[in-house]
Amino acid sequence: MSSTLTSTFRKQTRGPVDLVVKNAKLLLESGIAWGGIGVIDGIIAVIAGDEHLPEAGTVINAEGKILMPGLIDAHAHIHDPTMLEHETFTTGSKSAVAGGVTTFVDMPLTNQVDTIKAVEEKIAQGEEMSVTDFTFYAGMMNSENHVAIPMLVDKGIAAFKAFTCEPYQTNNGVIVKCLSAISEVGGHLTVHSEDQGILDEFLFEMDDDWDAPISHSLSRPNIAEQLAIRQNIEIASQTGGHLHIAHVTTREGVQEVERGKLRGVMVSTEVCPHHLMFYRDDMNRLGPKSKMNPPLRAREDRAALWSALLRGAIDTVVSDHAPCPIEMKESGAEDIREAWSGVDGIQMILRVLLSEGINKARMTYSRLLRICSRNPARIFGLYPKKGVLRIGADADFVIIDPNKEEKITADIMETKCGWTLYEGMMMKGVPVMTFIRGAQAFNEGSVTLKPGYGKFQAMGSGNRPIGD
Numbered sequence: 001m002s003s004t005l006t007s008t009f010r011k012q013t014r015g016p017v018d019l020v021v022k023n024a025k026l027l028l029e030s031g032i033a034w035g036g037i038g039v040i041d042g043i044i045a046v047i048a049g050d051e052h053l054p055e056a057g058t059v060i061n062a063e064g065k066i067l068m069p070g071l072i073d074a075h076a077h078i079h080d081p082t083m084l085e086h087e088t089f090t091t092g093s094k095s096a097v098a099g100g101v102t103t104f105v106d107m108p109l110t111n112q113v114d115t116i117k118a119v120e121e122k123i124a125q126g127e128e129m130s131v132t133d134f135t136f137y138a139g140m141m142n143s144e145n146h147v148a149i150p151m152l153v154d155k156g157i158a159a160f161k162a163f164t165c166e167p168y169q170t171n172n173g174v175i176v177k178c179l180s181a182i183s184e185v186g187g188h189l190t191v192h193s194e195d196q197g198i199l200d201e202f203l204f205e206m207d208d209d210w211d212a213p214i215s216h217s218l219s220r221p222n223i224a225e226q227l228a229i230r231q232n233i234e235i236a237s238q239t240g241g242h243l244h245i246a247h248v249t250t251r252e253g254v255q256e257v258e259r260g261k262l263r264g265v266m267v268s269t270e271v272c273p274h275h276l277m278f279y280r281d282d283m284n285r286l287g288p289k290s291k292m293n294p295p296l297r298a299r300e301d302r303a304a305l306w307s308a309l310l311r312g313a314i315d316t317v318v319s320d321h322a323p324c325p326i327e328m329k330e331s332g333a334e335d336i337r338e339a340w341s342g343v344d345g346i347q348m349i350l351r352v353l354l355s356e357g358i359n360k361a362r363m364t365y366s367r368l369l370r371i372c373s374r375n376p377a378r379i380f381g382l383y384p385k386k387g388v389l390r391i392g393a394d395a396d397f398v399i400i401d402p403n404k405e406e407k408i409t410a411d412i413m414e415t416k417c418g419w420t421l422y423e424g425m426m427m428k429g430v431p432v433m434t435f436i437r438g439a440q441a442f443n444e445g446s447v448t449l450k451p452g453y454g455k456f457q458a459m460g461s462g463n464r465p466i467g468d
């Protein structure tokens, strides 16, 4: 759908504004339009055709480019105070803006975030060190801390993480209690869903083949994900709490989520760029860098993920960004069990979707807007302040050159780890400028905002809308 904006779209403003971006293709909720935006005090004040844009202190001509709301990466392991050699609020947020991400939702790695004190400490660390706006998960949920859910929701932390498998395995009772509490106070529970019994049994069977990285994938069969998702959806169905399935990877897992949605269960889900880009047979070529959980899957699974993403059965794309020092990958060269599980990703979400989705004519811009910005803003209680180009919203946006080609190398990565799973790949479609609350954070390869600009974003509580 396309239209030319008329003056009815613009709010009357007196005098010049701080910033105007003109001559762009705008991704609005109502469709694609040509024109620009005007920003006052970090807020979008005008959306109009070029002829109606006001005077501004700074004017950017975005000819030939796309202007869309900044991405919200709703699952990224950015800052764990006990694992700062992996990533920090500063390095992770620089990588974020270089990927068009303007807000991320940090997920704990090992350090528990389940008390008011831990929340206050994390807000203070982020506001001192982050370039981008941020919010974060509480977790990992267990049989002691689920009682803290109402108190944490009051503090603006309304997303909770639990595992059905190691290393933070909890039991169904905890999931029942968390989702019951959430049905009362709002928010959602995100569950890493793989059945530990199946993982144990198949790990035992794999004995001798650990020098081949693909063994990591083969030891975690699809049915482990399917069964765990099915159980969690049944719990969501009976409690009425909003369940979010972390990083779905299998055809069967997608089917379970879609069945749940069709019968009215409050369930949403996410997919990672690496599961859209690579598949299991790439693992022996890529080596231990390609180890993550859940693992890379078969070709049919990757096809099912794309298909589900395009029809709205998967709600958002998240990085599950969890890089590590390279030695923690190299240690798995002879035995994949020894390697760290996790890869870079926050700088790659938009690149993968532009290169593999938009530029291969699989995906529309309307879908891109929904899965990158609007849906995560809605699911995480940040909408409509974030995730949409709308008068009154924060001026968080990214300008994309859809035709620019780029070779991905560690040199363009802002992440602390100094390597990327995507090394050497040619991609088409590049985020060239990123703005957060009207301030330019990234310009053609350079991060231009200082750490400490980023602000904590409290999540709204109450029921979140799911789906399109």
Ligand SMILES: [Zn+2]
Pocket (backbone or CB within 6 Å): 075, 077, 107, 320, 322
């Ligand atoms: Zn994760």
